[in-house]
Amino acid sequence: xxxxxxxTRRRPSKSREGRFFVPLETGIEYFEKHKAKLLSDHxxxxxxxxxxxxxxxxxxxxxxxxxxxxxxxxxQFLVRKVTSAEQNLTNLALLHGLxxxxx
Amino acid sequence: MPIxxxxxxxxxxxxxxxxxxxxxxxxSLPETLAALREGEGKPVQGPVRGMALLDTGADASxxxxxxxxxxxxxxxxxxxxxxxxxxxxxxxFPAWLSLPEFNIPKLEMERVIGCDFGxxxxxxxxxxxxxxxxxxxxxxxxxxxxxxxxxxGH
Numbered sequence: 001x002x003x004x005x006x007x008t009r010r011r012p013s014k015s016r017e018g019r020f021f022v023p024l025e026t027g028i029e030y031f032e033k034h035k036a037k038l039l040s041d042h043x044x045x046x047x048x049x050x051x052x053x054x055x056x057x058x059x060x061x062x063x064x065x066x067x068x069x070x071x072x073x074x075x076q077f078l079v080r081k082v083t084s085a086e087q088n089l090t091n092l093a094l095l096h097g098l099x100x101x102x103x
Numbered sequence: 104m105p106i107x108x109x110x111x112x113x114x115x116x117x118x119x120x121x122x123x124x125x126x127x128x129x130x131s132l133p134e135t136l137a138a139l140r141e142g143e144g145k146p147v148q149g150p151v152r153g154m155a156l157l158d159t160g161a162d163a164s165x166x167x168x169x170x171x172x173x174x175x176x177x178x179x180x181x182x183x184x185x186x187x188x189x190x191x192x193x194x195x196f197p198a199w200l201s202l203p204e205f206n207i208p209k210l211e212m213e214r215v216i217g218c219d220f221g222x223x224x225x226x227x228x229x230x231x232x233x234x235x236x237x238x239x240x241x242x243x244x245x246x247x248x249x250x251x252x253x254x255x256g257h
Contacts, residue, residue: 024180028180060211061197061213065135065179065197066133066134069139070139074136074175076177077179078179079180080179080180081213089163089182089183089184089193
């Protein structure tokens with residue numbers, strides 16, 4: 001039931017160009033859901049994901065981004081390194097409120 | 104190893120204490136995205152020039168969100184961090200950085216976070232970036248506060 005509610009809430013909407021917009025969160029959820037398998041197959045590489053579609057795994061972030069652009073154009077897609085470490089940043093300026101990140 | 108001494112000796116003293124270790128940088132639209140837009144007949148934005156402050160307290164570099172808006176680049180990920188207000192997330196962007204002082208045409212950065220630095224894009228010497236340890240790991244850095252200069256070797 002929960003997954004039905006989720007898919008209804010995240011139903012893709014059409015952009016002005018007539019293409020379906022898929023939120024970045026959908027790709028992030030896909031990554032987290034399949035993380036064990038991704039770690040097994042592609043640890044240390046950068047994966048490209050649009051919605052629930054895994055495009056591939058690449059050696060560098062640049063290669064991954066370029067592949068994403070060639071496959072999806074300028075639509076928003078996820079590029080993330082496959083690692084068991086938690087995705088986390090340490091920035092003392094952010095920590096102390098000297099600068100503010102864009103959410 | 105090319106070594107560049109900062110700041111420019113023509114400027115007045117105490118620059119290092121006042122402004123910090125600043126280096127000119129150029130940020131460009133990713134080539135693949137530029138080619139795509141060119142092929143579609145869309146405008147291709149030129150590179151942005153500004154100053155980066157060396158930040159040894161950051162493990163990932165940050166660039167003003169205005170730069171990404173200028174390029175109309177979408178975020179490629181979100182990442183968590185600890186902020187003054189507690190746990191938060193930030194958008195991660197692709198960025199192609201070059202350092203003219205070193206004739207380095209392109210430095211690859213795994214993840215760059217978008218921040219608000221107040222960059223307006225009106226002048227080439229505006230502050231637009233915090234250069235973190237993800238980039239500094241490629242350099243030798245000597246901070247000489249006594250002589251008001253710093254050295255960067257690559």
